Amino acid sequence: MMTSSRVNQKEYTKIKMIALVFAALALAETIIGIDLGTTYSCVAVSRAGQVEIIPNELGARVTPSYVAFTADGERLVGDAAKNYAPISPENTIFDVKRLIGRKFDDPEVQKDMKLLPYKVINKDGRPFVQLSGTNLPKELQNKIMSPEEISAMVLTKMKTIAEDYLGEKITKAVVTVPHTSLTRSVLLPRTPAASLDLMSFASSMSLPRPLSPMGSIRRHRRRLARRRTSLSSTVVVVHTMCPSSLSTLVSSRSWQLLETHILVARTLIAVFLTIS
Incomplete structure (x- = not known):
């Protein structure tokens, strides 16, 4: 299996975003793809048959997955938050994705806690910041937040980046999430700004076989399975195939890696952000 070391980081990021956005094309709506990364996040959109990674306000195609809280009560996200880390490391949150969906006594959590400059506490058996x-x-002193809540702040930042770039309001996004949180209905917090629908991709999502740049578009119908969760979220199973035009977006040596990422997409949760 080809790994990310066989391609440069720029192409590797592009491959991940292509997998996300083309998965999103299963839906008959304009939708962005967000790669919620442990250290960095990025956002992309499909326009005119091309996948475009959207730059942030600094022109960078990746944004630090950092959230910081200042002495005057301001919340910083992204580059501003990362730059604030030397000033207040105990109130600058990063690498929080590693805590999502884990138990507080998880050996990985305990190991990470020794390295993180901010405080991680045990709340109902789960790690909270x-x-x-x-x-x-005063309102922020000793404030407790879940890893999902911090992640939602990063997602909101990526959504804002997309809206500023595209000049339109974005209401839905496909988001990568850690595999540890697949069975958790509390992946993202109950924020006042958004109501959340959780969507999981069907396991049959893959590129056409045999894998070929000349492969034709293959479409398959799948039954939509819906159920209600404790958060009144709607879980929908979807399926899509990748069009042949995708071959123009990545180098030939990256095809196997791209296939892997789309196969991995079957374990991702697509989170639909509907802003009220």
Whole structure:
């Protein structure tokens, strides 16, 4: 199996976003793809048959998955938050994706806690982030937040980046998530700004076989299976195939890696953000 070391980071990121966006094409709506990364996140859109990775306000195609809280109560996300880390490391949150869906006593969580500059506490058996220090406004002092809530702040930032770039309001996105959170209905927090639908891709999602740049578009119908969760979210199983025009977007040596990412997409949850 080809790994990311066989292609440069720029192409590797493109491959991940192509897999996301073409998965999103199963839906008859304009939709962005967000790669919620542990260290960096990126957002892409499919326009005029091309997948375009959207630059942030600094012109960068990746944005640090950092969230920071300042002494005046401001919340920083992305590059601004990362730059704030030397000033207040205990209130600058990063690598939080590693905590999503895990138990507090998970050996990986315990190992990470020794390296993280911010405080991680046990709440109902799960790892939560707690702000610390007296330099914060009273309402933020000792504030406790779930990893999902912090991740939602990063997602909101990526959504804003897309909206500013595209000049239109974005209501839905396909988002990568850690495999550990697949069975959790609390992947993302109950924020006042968004209501969330959880969508999981069917296991049959893959590129046409045999894998060929000249492969034709293959479409298959699949029954939509719906059920209600404790958060009144709708779970929908979808399926799509990749069009032959995809061959123009990546080099031939990356095809196997691209196939792998689309196969991995069957374990991803697509989170639909509907902004009220």
